[in-house]
Amino acid sequence: MLLSFEDPAVKIAYLINRYPAVSHSFIRREIEAIEAEGAEVYRFSVRRADVENLPDKLDQAEFDKTAVILSMRIHFVLFDVARIIVVHPINSLAAIRIAFAKANWKPTTLVRRVAYFAEAANLALRMRADRIDHLHAHFGTNPAMVARIASRLSGVPFSFTVHGPDEFDLPEALDLRGKIADAVFCVAISDYGRSQLMRWSSLVDWSKIEVVRCGVDASFFVDRISTPFPDVPHLCAVARLSAQKGIPLLIEAAARLNREGKSFRLTLVGDGEMRKEVEALIDRYDLHDVVEIAGWSNSETVINHLLKSRAMVLPSFAEGLPVVIMEALALGRPVVVTAIAGTPELVDKSCGWLIPAGSIDALVEAMSAAIDASDEKISQMGKLGRERVADLHNARLNGQQLYRLFQNHCQRLG
Structure with missing residues (x-):
């Protein structure tokens, strides 16, 4: 059961490929704005950040708050995969179909898709343990893919923010249409970005696409x-x-x-x-x-x-x-x-x-x-x-706008 957003303990998981990073300070500002609204944000990074080369102390502080999915030894990762398949076989089957949908069956592609599923399995188990209410990913590339699979495995609804231009260069290979269809909503950072997401999604899903601009603090x-x-x-x-x-x-x-x-x-x-x-x-x-x-x-x-x-x-x-x-x-x-x-x-x-x-x-x-x-x-x-x-582009106001999207969604499902 999802918590009401009237409860200050509502839990949102953020997923980024590598966080914190020099170029991701805007994500930190967004998280800070959402936390200021009363939410509890759990940071997840697929890969370990290069903390030694983070010049900003605020970003360095984020490193200690961030859980790294690929920080575990391979046998622990494989154990998580086996565990979730055994405990949740129906969800796992659906998630495997997502992970390998539109794969070209080249060895490198297959290895990448297996990695996505393994990362998602670990994230799904952590979200269940932490009783996460909502999962949000930044970037429509592999973080959105891992979030999509983890959502299917855990039952935690997900959304994601698309920045471009990478997503718009390879919309079909990245299956933007499928990601938007499975997400409860999708965020573009500009009207132009929204137009491109509309271009590569089904008409029925256009109403899911929101514009939330990045901001400065x-x-x-x-x-x-x-x-x-x-x-x-x-x-x-x-x-x-x-x-x-x-x-x-x-x-x-x-x-x-x-x-x-x-x-x-x-x-x-x-x-x-x-x-x-x-x-x-x-x-x-x-x-x-x-x-x-x-x-x-x-x-x-x-x-x-x-x-x-x-x-x-x-x-x-x-x-x-x-x-x-x-x-x-x-x-x-x-x-x-x-x-x-x-x-x-x-x-x-x-x-x-x-x-x-x-x-x-x-x-x-x-x-x-x-x-x-x-x-x-x-x-x-x-x-x-x-x-x-x-x-x-006021980070606090933009964060409030995104928080309201989380709030409205959870109220509908609560």
């Missing part, structure tokens, strides 16, 4: 807009160093501006699989006095980098709706971003520069405009962006 709304700009104009990119984020294109644009005689600095806050290639580009164009790679940083350091900048630049090729755009605008800094996915729902010419993805000419033009804009214009654009984020 109060630390980004502290009044620091009066921070003076450096004499040399600064731009900042907060992103994984990857092709998807358009970072090599950003270095090309910086090289062109440098050749044109623009005086500016560009700080890359982040790290990633293309670091060596990015460093090689900096060497090739002799940009060591212009471009700095700061690496992953904690929240306060990211805030300081953004506050020193005239604009945050993110020339991504594929996105959902990057949280760093919200963070920059909340701090009163306009953005140079590509007009893709959900980004135009937040950014327009009043608070930033929207450019076509992949266009180096447009990127150079927008970066030049940000460098040359007066302090007054930058401040006015930032003010309008800050107001927009406060209205649409």
Whole structure:
């Protein structure tokens, strides 16, 4: 029997592939907002987080609160699988069908599907032991798959949040249609995301798809807009160093501006699989006095980098709706971003520069405009962006919205 949401002890399980993580601070903010409403949230991570490389103390604290599914020895995992099949054979049969639905029967695929079932079995037993009322997964990839199987094994209803772009690149292989059909509801982080989920689901399930935007917390709304700009104009990119984020294109644009005689600095806050290639580009164009790679940083350091900048630049090729755009605008800094996915729902010419993805000419033009804009214009654009984020992307308010979805669902089933 599910508890009433009037009871402060209602229990929600959160499942993420690897949590906490540098790029998942928005999930922490969401969990904190839901806990502030009176729910008890159990964190589950499929894999162990790389706690040694978590720069933010708040994320480090989350590590101690998170149970890792794949922390057990293989014989214990296999015991959980055998145990749940014996104790719940009907549910297990249904869950096995889900786990292997649409499998291409290649060895790697079969191993992956067996792993999903084993992970789900462990999670299902833990949820039963903890008397979990609802399971919510972040990302429509393997966490949603494990949640879907665990829900069938345990009887605990589930929902999941889709961010994109990964889910929209492989909607059929990921069986978005089936996941949405089995979930009690599904969350998109933008109207664009909702449209894509509608595209890949049955008409009868469209009413299940809700928009709950990601948000920033109060630390980004502290009044620091009066921070003076450096004499040399600064731009900042907060992103994984990857092709998807358009970072090599950003270095090309910086090289062109440098050749044109623009005086500016560009700080890359982040790290990633293309670091060596990015460093090689900096060497090739002799940009060591212009471009700095700061690496992953904690929240306060990211805030300081953004506050020193005239604009945050993110020339991504594929996105959902990057949280760093919200963070920059909340701090009163306009953005140079590509007009893709959900980004135009937040950014327009009043608070930033929207450019076509992949266009180096447009990127150079927008970066030049940000460098040359007066302090007054930058401040006015930032003010309008800050107001927009406060209205649409306040983590506490967004968490309350998601909590109400949990609440409404449990009241229907209670």
